[in-house]
Amino acid sequence: MKIATYQMDIIAGKPAENRKKVLDWVDQVLKEQQPDVLVLPEMWTTAYTLPILEKVIREDEAETETFLKELARKHHVNIIAGSIAVEEAGGIFNRSYILNRKGEIIYTYDKIHLVPMLDEHLYLKGGNNAVKVFEFDGRKMGVIICYDLRFPELVRSLALQGAEVVFVVAEWPLARVKHWEILQQARAIENQVFVVSCNRVGTHDGVKFAGRSMVVTPWGETLTKASQVEEETFTVDLNLNEVTRIRKEVPVFASRVPKLYGDL
Numbered sequence: 001m002k003i004a005t006y007q008m009d010i011i012a013g014k015p016a017e018n019r020k021k022v023l024d025w026v027d028q029v030l031k032e033q034q035p036d037v038l039v040l041p042e043m044w045t046t047a048y049t050l051p052i053l054e055k056v057i058r059e060d061e062a063e064t065e066t067f068l069k070e071l072a073r074k075h076h077v078n079i080i081a082g083s084i085a086v087e088e089a090g091g092i093f094n095r096s097y098i099l100n101r102k103g104e105i106i107y108t109y110d111k112i113h114l115v116p117m118l119d120e121h122l123y124l125k126g127g128n129n130a131v132k133v134f135e136f137d138g139r140k141m142g143v144i145i146c147y148d149l150r151f152p153e154l155v156r157s158l159a160l161q162g163a164e165v166v167f168v169v170a171e172w173p174l175a176r177v178k179h180w181e182i183l184q185q186a187r188a189i190e191n192q193v194f195v196v197s198c199n200r201v202g203t204h205d206g207v208k209f210a211g212r213s214m215v216v217t218p219w220g221e222t223l224t225k226a227s228q229v230e231e232e233t234f235t236v237d238l239n240l241n242e243v244t245r246i247r248k249e250v251p252v253f254a255s256r257v258p259k260l261y262g263d264l
């Protein structure tokens with residue numbers, strides 16, 4: 001499965017300009033290769049413009065959903081559409097959209113864990129639905145958003161549901177880049193899944209973002225690690241059969257004793 005990731009800088013509060021950036025990126029990528037999956041970062045239409053988010057997304061309405069559907073259908077490609085701020089009764093959710101090659105939204109995930117360090121609870125609502133796997137071309141995968149990476153239960157749940165790849169879409173700050181890299185390796189090794197991340201670069205409101213989008217194998221090896229400061233694209237071809245091979249070699253799932261894990 002060929003996966004193309006766009007580690008982009010995001011223009012704050014300008015959804016139309018960010019859609020144009022993504023369009024140009026897709027044109028460029030597709031000139032050179034035919035990926036099966038495209039991946040974008042967290043809040044890629046608006047960035048973390050939390051205090052004015054409501055106004056920005058109201059003005060933009062449903063433009064991004066239509067844009068993504070057309071993109072997937074036109075290029076016959078699956079999309080992990082990072083995440084987008086969406087207003088619904090009750091507040092604004094940080095929502096990841098997953099589209100198949102026909103341009104159908106096959107899954108959405110609302111970021112469950114709000115980030116105290118960014119005061120997210122003042123502006124956003126945490127998701128209320130359990131994480132679920134979805135399928136691209138018959139293979140099971142999952143998606144989580146940024147701070148969710150710190151909660152091992154989430155990726156374990158996806159792995160137990162059969163996920164072979166877990167995508168992490170993010171706006172992870174440079175101040176905690178070590179955590180970002182190590183946690184991706186940990187989630188990959190402990191769950192024997194591929195972890196594919198897409199972080200942003202650039203600065204917003206004085207916060208510098210880490211970049212360092214990665215692909216980690218179920219053995220914990222880093223296949224690709226993007227730069228810290230530059231916009232970057234990488235394409236990797238994953239051999240998903242590695243998951244089964246590694247789970248046979250180190251049969252962690254067969255060794256689990258959940259009845260002794262308390263409330264987990």
Ligand SMILES: NC(=O)CCC(=O)C(=O)O
Pocket residue numbers: 042115117145146147148150170171172173176179
């Ligand atoms: N956007 C985020 O979720 C940032 C998470 C973060 O800063 C951290 O976990 O550290």
